[in-house]
Amino acid sequence: MRSLTPDEQARLKLHYAVEYNAKLFYKITDAYTTPAKTWEAYTGGDARFASLGERVKTRLREAASSGFLERFTERLDQKNISFTYPGDGRYPRLLAEIPDPPGVLYYIGKFDPDPQLSIAVVGSRRPTRYGLETARRFAREFAQAGVLVVSGMAEGVDAAAARGALSDELCVCPTVAVLGCGVDVIYPASNETLYRQIVERGAVVSEFLPGAHAERYHFPIRNRVMSGMAHGTLVVEAAARSGTSITAGYAQDQGRDVFAVPGRIGDKMSEGPNGMIARGEAKAVLSTEDVLCEYAFLHAPAETQSEAQTILLSSLSEPQRRVCRLLKQGEFSFDELAETLGLPLGVLNSCLTELQFLGIMKQLPGRLYALDACRVRLKDI
């Protein structure tokens, strides 16, 4: 693991102590402006810490014990767990905007912290066939349009959405699963294969400490992160009063959009979405297009984007990456590229041909080169 700044060290320790209680985390740290100062105050014996609950105080002592951080980070490393926090470049930009974002977000895998568009697909754990198929189809189409699909990796609609997003081999980092347990815990156990696939091609994220088991009360807390990471939340199938309606409620509170796929009236599993539509809480959605058109300002309409393909910069060779990063700034002529990058001309030439054939870059008249934004989007992960 990279070496940690004092702020990061303090943040990990404090988060360890308060666990998932983001409100408490901010209550403590806001008083001292930064986590590092907070920790200093604690070790200095500040009286204000005395008023905290017993559990938190015990955990603070534990965190303050010598060698704690070393053991903790070693465990993270062993399991390939990374972490991020508000203010860090890897932290989901949308999530940082909600009222009480997780003070530390653990993750395994890779994800785009600032996607053009991300949609949370939520629904019942026991959907009908219709619900499963709809979730799967919508998620697949979203992923193909370059949308990041956020789900909870629960059984039912969540799992179907994640599978749908992963079903197109060409999509890169198409999905993120927000877990109600530690990122290294597979829950439910039946989703083990899916978990491995998500970790390989996307990411699992969680604010719960690694190793934490899923508890009933975790899920509502987790749900605010799901809706918080997405521009909009799509409800596929849900009972009238369910975890799904909690997520939709969070989305509304956070000022995000809610969409619902209508179902047959009379069906138990249609009551949730149909009720939201009827009450005017959600927009009725008949195809992915109905969702995408809401975000035309963020995201070009699907027909012009249909071929857009996402390519990870990390999948390219070093010189290719350098060319791409430069071209992100605009058009460059061959000589400007050669001048700026200082690559041998032969290497540059072959790089350009390869990028051209990957569809990443096109050649304009006058030997100018530019990224082909209509066909691919680059993610710098």
Add this chain to the structure above:
Amino acid sequence: MLSRVKSHGLSGIGGFGVLVETDIANGLPAFEIVGLPDAAVKESRERVRAAIRNAGYVFPAARITVNLAPADMRKEGAVYDLPVALSILCASGQLGAVPELEFAAFGELGLDGGVRAISGVLPMVIDAFSGGQSVFAVPEGNAEEAACVEGVTVLPVRTLGELCAHVRGETKILPRPTERWRDGEVRYGTDFSEIKGQQGAKRAAEIAVAGGHNLLLIGTPGSGKTMLARAIPSVLPKLTYEESLEITKIHSITGATKGAGMVRERPFRAPHHGASSAALVGGGSRAMPGEISLAHYGVLFLDELPEFKRDVLEALRQPLEDGFITVSRAAASATYPAEFVLVAAMNPCPCGNYGSRVHECRCTRSQIERYRGRISGPLLDRIDIQVEMPEVGFAELSDKSGGETSGEVRARVERARQRQRERFRGDGILLNAQMNARLIKKYCAPDKESEALLANAFRQLKLSARAYQRILKVARTIADVEGSERVGLSHYAEAVQYRSLDAAGNGA
């Protein structure tokens, strides 16, 4: 009385021995020249008559018959003035008792008896020398070029009188020492390091020269196309004695070497786009060499390629493939070598600003297509490397460093050519550009990875089969320039970059 003087005739860059025989008989005074002389040779009668008198000798008042043997070959030009005059003087006994002259003589006479330089001395000297003749009396103005040939004795002649005195043994003409071949550095007008920016085009030029590929430069006005073309001779390998001699031979035929010695620089020929096909490939009643032969072992630069007349460009196709041109006319037929690097330049569109970031292009798409369509596909297919030259920005112009000098680039080119010579030993060619389909298969077969890339290129750029072969050849040269034995993926990938016109044709 009868006399014989040796001389020589020219046909193409070869020649034939000519014997000038003169018979002086009693009878009504007359002066006839026979042996298929052309108008210029017939006119020499008047020059000879005046020159003999003004040199202080007597023009015999008798029946004079001059025969230029062999009688079935056409004799052209003023080459025979000097041998004819000499022969008449010998036959009339004014030079002593009919001497046997050891030398062969060429030269035009002035009315005052002076000897003037002629064209085509070097090829004649070389041809005669290979036939066993080793002493030559040539006009002083031609002495330097004649003295290029190692082993000959050259007598520089200023006047007819001087030569007569030499024959009579009164004053000897000192032979001009033959010039030793100096393998020195030649300074060309434009050096690579003087070209600012355009690293990409310079690299393309280096590859073109290394493999003997033809080059097309496409760029907006002022992007430096002409300057780059002018610098290309400076990165070609140094001339060898044999090459230099061959170039001088061709240039000698057109009279360009009068008063000058051997051609030591790689020729750079830039005919105007109004040129006729005869001017370019050779022609005229005497089947003279054209620009392509004058550019032999050098660079033929065709600026504004689409402005050339179509038939002129089409005439280039065959010599580009063969490396020689046979010019056939009713009266004469000659074969000239024509191995040159073709460097062509064109604007990207009629107004010249297509692709410019500074000036707006006002051409319509159909205008651009028509403009580019003027260069036929078959000709374009013979140009292996096509490269666009972007505008040069102010930053590059003001930048002091121009990059490598021509000498450094030439060193790489020479190494690459050496590698090719070794590889093609036994294949009968010297350069990658000359590979045929069989050799391409033998030396440029792509590996699996590269084949995928090329298949992609083939599909995306809609290449012709011929263009595909060109990419393989250019890739081989790139590998040679880089010093790599095997042609790798990066070499093929780079070669694809040099099909600008194919790419632009279906891109954008």
